[in-house]
Amino acid sequence: MSTRGIYNRDGEVFGYVEGTRLYDLNGNQTGVVHGRTVYDLLGNRHWIINRDALLDVSGRVIGYLGESVSQAHR
DSSP: EEEEEEEESSEEEEEETTTTEEETTTTTTTEEEEEEEEETTOOOOOEEEEETTTETTTTTTEEEEEEEEEEOOO
16 A cells, blocks of 8 residues: 655645545544545545645645655655
């Protein structure tokens, strides 16, 4: 399984995606990824993934996903 960091527009990491699960930096699950959409744990659409860009539901860029890192390389 691979992990990708989630970065804000200033390049600061604020979470990560592991498989289809989204986590904050404390390791708490905060959402899930279905296709190109990120949902919070209540099932509300939260973000949209467009290639490596992370967009809010209005289409504004809020950050990006970093390179994929496999478990074997951590």
